[in-house]
Amino acid sequence: AADLKKAEEKITTLAEERDGALKEVEDLKAKIVELEGKLQESTGAAVVGSDEK
Secondary structure, eight states, X not given: OHHXXXXXXXXXXXXXXXXXXXXXXXHHHHHHHHHHHHHHHHXXXXXXXXXXX
């Protein structure tokens, strides 16, 4: 019974770690999308700027 309790605690801990990791991945994906948008804006502005010369 003690082993079962330890196993249940380990499963709970692993599930919490997994959920935390998944949330981190989602946050990073959002940051990447945001940075890609900024990058496109800046390269777009750079292209427009060089066309005007």
